[in-house]
Structures are given as C-alpha cells and as structure tokens.
Amino acid sequence: MKKLLIAAVALMATATACAATRDHQAAPFLKPGDKIAVISPGSTPGATNLDKGVEVLRQWGFNPVKGQHVTDAYHLWAGKKEDRKADLLWALRDPSIKAIMCSRGGYGSSQLLYEIPLDTIKKYNKWIIGYSDITALHSAEVRAGHMSIHGNMCGHLGETGGTDSLSQVMHDLLLGKIPSYKVKGHPYNNPGKARGILIGGNMSVFVNISGSKDYDFLDRDYIANRDVILFFEDVGENISRVSSMLYQLKLKGTLDHVKGIIVGHFTDYEPSKGYADMYEMLHEFLQQYNIPVCYDFPTSHDESLNYPLIEGCPVELNVSKSEVKLKFKL
Numbered sequence: 251m252k253k254l255l256i257a258a259v260a261l262m263a264t265a266t267a268c269a270a271t272r273d274h275q276a277a278p279f280l281k282p283g284d285k286i287a288v289i290s291p292g293s294t295p296g297a298t299n300l301d302k303g304v305e306v307l308r309q310w311g312f313n314p315v316k317g318q319h320v321t322d323a324y325h326l327w328a329g330k331k332e333d334r335k336a337d338l339l340w341a342l343r344d345p346s347i348k349a350i351m352c353s354r355g356g357y358g359s360s361q362l363l364y365e366i367p368l369d370t371i372k373k374y375n376k377w378i379i380g381y382s383d384i385t386a387l388h389s390a391e392v393r394a395g396h397m398s399i400h401g402n403m404c405g406h407l408g409e410t411g412g413t414d415s416l417s418q419v420m421h422d423l424l425l426g427k428i429p430s431y432k433v434k435g436h437p438y439n440n441p442g443k444a445r446g447i448l449i450g451g452n453m454s455v456f457v458n459i460s461g462s463k464d465y466d467f468l469d470r471d472y473i474a475n476r477d478v479i480l481f482f483e484d485v486g487e488n489i490s491r492v493s494s495m496l497y498q499l500k501l502k503g504t505l506d507h508v509k510g511i512i513v514g515h516f517t518d519y520e521p522s523k524g525y526a527d528m529y530e531m532l533h534e535f536l537q538q539y540n541i542p543v544c545y546d547f548p549t550s551h552d553e554s555l556n557y558p559l560i561e562g563c564p565v566e567l568n569v570s571k572s573e574v575k576l577k578f579k580l
Contacts, residue, residue: 290328293356299408355382385451444510446477483514
C-alpha cells in the first residue's frame, strides 16, 4: 500500500455553520451514539461482511441501523426499485438518522434518481457515504447543494475490521476531522495550482447520467459559473471505452469548464494495442487542456487505495512532478 500522509484538522463548529455562505453545505458531523443508516441503493452485499461492518460502526461508538431491504436480491439489484427507493427515503426522512453509509455499489443507484425529485433530496442534508455506483447519488447530492463522502463502504469495514488506515480516516472524518492529502507525483503530471469544488467518482456512472437536467453534476450550464476540480476512476472499462467517455465530456463542453483534474486508478482492463497503459491514453488526451492534472491519485476500486474525498467541498489542488497536495477548505 502507498504511504498515506494525512493531516487532519478538527472542526470546532458545525459544518453547516462553516459552509453557510458556500454553494454546497456540509451536513453536521456526527457524535458518539448517532444513528447511521446502512442501505443498499445498488446491488446486494454479502451478508457476512455487512454484519461485520455494522459491528465496526457500533465499535466506533455509532448506532448503526440496517434498512429493511439491505440484503434483498432481485436480479442484479438489492431488491426491486421500489424497495431500494423506500430504504433511501426512510434514511433521508428519519430525523434520528444522521448519516447514510451504503453497503456496496454494483448497479442500480441511478434508477432511484428518477423516482425521487431533487427538491426532496434538498430537504434532507445528511452525509451519504459510498463510491462506484453510488456516484449517481453523489451527483444528485451536489446538485441539491449538499456535500457527500466518496469512500469505502460498510462491506469494506467488514473485510478489514475497520483497523486499516483509510477506515480510520473515514472514522475521523465522520467526527469532523478534515484530512489533507500529500501523495507521490507521476511523470505525466501537468503542474499547477487550482481551486474549486471537488466532484467526480466512477467515470462510467457519471457519464451514463450525463445530460440529466436535475442530477448531472457536470451539466455544462451548472458548472459554467463554478470552479470545478474533477476526479475520476473506473474498473473493467477498456482504453477505447474510456477514450469514448472523454470525447463525450468534450463534446458536451464539460471539460472546458474544469479547472483541474485528478486521475485515479483504472483497474481490471485489457491492454490496448499502441498504448502502454490507461494513463498514456489519458495523458495524450488531457494535455490539450492548460490546467493542472495529476495521475495515479489513490481514488480507486482497490479499496486499499481509495482515499475518502468530500464531494462538493472547496479544495486546493497543488500538482508538481514530484508530489500532489489536496487540501479541503471546509
């Protein structure tokens, strides 16, 4: 595992108060004893790791409560769309629940967006935690004016027992200790500094919901008047498919409004004739933009290299050939 260099700053006031003048508001951070709902907006988790992850949350001092349909199975999904929607709405509407941790990603979260009006999401500002397919919910949260947490989920806590360094960062973040990251540079890095709100996640998920008027956090009109730092990663997508997604973003005009790019890890893809790896193709494409770009940042489907990132939060990105610094300005 890469060395994890993190500086954590404890927030003395509630996040809502700190963010009152910003586009996006953070939900209040948690306290010991607070309830965390565990739900499955996408695919079905393994029951054993789920229960172990719930126990980790309990050991951390929280009060985890499982959604009624968290382990249901219906084709590719954790239950029918109506049942997954019911669990999400329950977790949002119940005032005693202070955060929502997804069990896993998989498939299906975007189905729920078209069932829940954005105005409903705006009413309930709670931390939603997850990655991969959960990128769809992060996109909706950002469009609702909220922040959310892109990071490992309940299943990972069950696998590791919550003792790994990234789980500890997640624990501290939920309690209001904001991390800053410094990681090793990459030869392809395009140096520079940029500031903006951090958005992104699984590339194929946010490209698939691209064009949604209410839920697309990369809608050209939405980001035209905002400074945005974009991050992305993916799993199982070959080089030609990722290239096509880049051109889709280019044709939309999205990339013309991005102030900096964080390229995460691309895993489980087939090699492509003419390219040494995915980074070579990405570098060839992205060098046309005169903005800071870093490569090999630890956001990934490899959960040992998936740093918790606050979506919708103002950040400062400092890229050089030797190192990359990412600081959250909450």
